[in-house]
Amino acid sequence: MSKIKKERTGPIARLFARRKLRRKNRSFGGDLVLTILLGLFGLFSLFPLWYIFVSAFKPFSEIFIFPPKLTVDNPTLNNFFDLKNIIEGFDVPLARYVFNTLIITGLGTGGTVLLGSMAAFPLAKYVFPGSKAMNQIIVYALMFSTSVTAIPNYLIMSRLGMINTYWAVLLPTVGGTLGLFLMRNFMVQIPDALLESAKIDGANEFMIYWRIVMPLCKPAWITLIILSFQQMWGTTGGVFIYSEELKPLSYVLSQLVSGGISRTGVASAVSLIMVLVPVAVFVISQSNVLETMATSGIKE
Amino acid sequence: MAAKTLDSKKTDTPVYRETFGAVLKKHKYKYLMILPFGLIFIVFTVLPVVIAIAFSFTDFDMVNNPNFIGFTNYISLFVEDDIFLIAVKNTLFFAIVTGPVSYIMCFIFAWLVNELPRIPRAIMTLVFYAPSISGNAYLIWKILFSSDSYGWANAWLLKLGFTNDAIQWFATAGYIMPILVIVQLWLSLGVSFLTFIAGLQTVDKSLYEAAAVEGIRNRWQELWFITFPSMKPQLLFGAVMQITSSLSVSQLSIDLVGFPSVDYAGHTILTHLHDYGNIRYQLGYACTIAVILFFIMMLCNILIQKVLRKLGE
Numbered sequence: 001m002s003k004i005k006k007e008r009t010g011p012i013a014r015l016f017a018r019r020k021l022r023r024k025n026r027s028f029g030g031d032l033v034l035t036i037l038l039g040l041f042g043l044f045s046l047f048p049l050w051y052i053f054v055s056a057f058k059p060f061s062e063i064f065i066f067p068p069k070l071t072v073d074n075p076t077l078n079n080f081f082d083l084k085n086i087i088e089g090f091d092v093p094l095a096r097y098v099f100n101t102l103i104i105t106g107l108g109t110g111g112t113v114l115l116g117s118m119a120a121f122p123l124a125k126y127v128f129p130g131s132k133a134m135n136q137i138i139v140y141a142l143m144f145s146t147s148v149t150a151i152p153n154y155l156i157m158s159r160l161g162m163i164n165t166y167w168a169v170l171l172p173t174v175g176g177t178l179g180l181f182l183m184r185n186f187m188v189q190i191p192d193a194l195l196e197s198a199k200i201d202g203a204n205e206f207m208i209y210w211r212i213v214m215p216l217c218k219p220a221w222i223t224l225i226i227l228s229f230q231q232m233w234g235t236t237g238g239v240f241i242y243s244e245e246l247k248p249l250s251y252v253l254s255q256l257v258s259g260g261i262s263r264t265g266v267a268s269a270v271s272l273i274m275v276l277v278p279v280a281v282f283v284i285s286q287s288n289v290l291e292t293m294a295t296s297g298i299k300e
Numbered sequence: 301m302a303a304k305t306l307d308s309k310k311t312d313t314p315v316y317r318e319t320f321g322a323v324l325k326k327h328k329y330k331y332l333m334i335l336p337f338g339l340i341f342i343v344f345t346v347l348p349v350v351i352a353i354a355f356s357f358t359d360f361d362m363v364n365n366p367n368f369i370g371f372t373n374y375i376s377l378f379v380e381d382d383i384f385l386i387a388v389k390n391t392l393f394f395a396i397v398t399g400p401v402s403y404i405m406c407f408i409f410a411w412l413v414n415e416l417p418r419i420p421r422a423i424m425t426l427v428f429y430a431p432s433i434s435g436n437a438y439l440i441w442k443i444l445f446s447s448d449s450y451g452w453a454n455a456w457l458l459k460l461g462f463t464n465d466a467i468q469w470f471a472t473a474g475y476i477m478p479i480l481v482i483v484q485l486w487l488s489l490g491v492s493f494l495t496f497i498a499g500l501q502t503v504d505k506s507l508y509e510a511a512a513v514e515g516i517r518n519r520w521q522e523l524w525f526i527t528f529p530s531m532k533p534q535l536l537f538g539a540v541m542q543i544t545s546s547l548s549v550s551q552l553s554i555d556l557v558g559f560p561s562v563d564y565a566g567h568t569i570l571t572h573l574h575d576y577g578n579i580r581y582q583l584g585y586a587c588t589i590a591v592i593l594f595f596i597m598m599l600c601n602i603l604i605q606k607v608l609r610k611l612g613e
Binding site: 018026027034037038040043045048049051064066067089116118119122123126129134139140142143149150151152153155156172175176178180204205209219223227237239268271274278283294298 | 485
């Protein structure tokens with residue numbers, strides 16, 4: 001009875017009614033406890049980041065106030081100027097580090113998304129000799145971290161003459177299975193009927209992948225871009241890249257962070273920059289992900 | 301897996317009767333599309349595992365040619381190397397605490413965040429997710445737990461009179477592991493958290509409405525009878541991620557409590573590996589450590605997968 005009523009009213013009333021229904025299994029007490037829990041952990045999560053933010057704008061004198069305050073009385077940009085002076089004292093110009101980061105992040109992210117999704121499509125949508133084994137291997141490969149294979153990887157890299165080149169950090173990342181796995185799982189949900197009709201039109205698997213599957217998988221590859229971007233952004237090169245001119249920005253910045261309480265200001269300024277970039281990327285793409293998730297509901 | 305795919309009907313005809321060339325030709329594009337990733341994967345993921353296992357039976361040290369020494373490395377790790385046993389103990393303790401806790405946290409917060417309206421949901425997602433994408437911003441904990449009175453923790457303990465002297469957080473064995481656990485939990489709402497949010501959003505909403513009619517009374521029943529079964533793939537995936545990351549902590553420990561840490565309180569299997577691989581260049585021995593960690597990771601993952609698959613059945 002109520003259902004008929006609902007359908008006769010406008011969209012807003014319908015939304016309201018749906019919401020009421022959704023709330024059916026919720027109690028006030030439960031809501032309260034869970035909101036408090038959410039708030040408490042939110043504070044725990046935010047607190048160190050807030051500390052970085054505040055410290056980055058604290059003048060030197062305020063860093064040594066006892067007990068440390070969570071606000072800043074006389075915000076200053078001095079820490080950022082100090083940072084600029086320190087960086088200008090380096091042998092390698094800042095632009096070079098930025099360039100390295102752009103190359104590594106760009107190629108790494110692009111490579112992961114392209115090669116990963118290209119390999120994911122046949123594995124997700126077709127059965128052919130070897131496909132079952134390959135799918136199984138991908139899952140097993142997720143189960144150990146790259147730190148286990150770091151030493152042999154180093155030996156292979158040096159055999160191939162790739163140590164101290166961009167390739168040394170790019171190739172292992174691009175060959176990571178996480179991206180492929182996420183893409184594959186997303187692609188499995190694409191209705192077969194869509195691919196079938198393209199096949200009748202004479203398209204081969206690559207054309208189907210490029211023209212039909214990739215546009216449908218936008219949320220998945222945006223997620224992949226976020227993940228590989230943040231991974232590449234944090235790369236310091238380690239032992240795989242040792243030349244100062246080839247090191248990425250995060251390497252230099254992380255050098256500046258270690259240095260005790262008296263360098264808190266500069267270290268916080270650096271950390272703030274390191275945090276803001278991936279967070280900004282996430283904010284931009286998160287809305288995109290939510291949007292595409294909401295509109296691109298794939299139903300059989 | 302959901303292998304109901306286009307070619308499934310065709311491959312019901314016995315494939316093994318076709319010649320190798322015919323198979324390749326028929327699936328040419330599929331193999332070609334896998335090839336670029338496949339090559340990189342084999343060279344930089346599969347091959348390293350094989351090499352690590354091979355070298356673990358040698359005394360390779362990067363200078364001399366490796367000699368085959370059988371199980372000597374394995375035996376000395378477990379019999380002579382006391383520090384390795386400390387590392388194993390620390391790693392397992394750390395993983396047993398942070399693994400399940402972070403996994404449950406990822407799910408609970410994804411679940412709670414998902415119930416919020418759109419804008420607060422986006423904000424809270426960011427708040428929880430931000431630490432894990434902030435690179436080495438976790439170094440701020442070094443300042444929060446600074447050993448002088450300017451560190452935040454010490455300042456308040458002093459001010460409130462809980463202690464008269466600044467606590468040497470990173471130089472006291474008893475505090476090292478708890479601090480590492482706290483920081484790891486702070487960092488742990490990562491990929492799994494996002495996966496869970498995405499998974500929750502894809503659960504068919506009409507299922508909840510149907511359940512409300514069928515007599516599901518509260519959110520806990522909803523969670524158990526509808527949400528869990530609907531997002532089992534994401535739950536399994538999240539488990540793999542949390543297990544693997546909780547077993548591979550090393551940089552965090554080295555950066556926060558130093559290397560070697562006081563009384564080896566922050567020593568893990570991976571920092572032990574770092575010691576023999578990057579500092580002493582005893583690569584054979586280091587590979588043995590890597591192989592052991594590899595098998596611990598695989599074993600934990602496979603076991604947990606088995607358990608989780610039973611959930612809700």
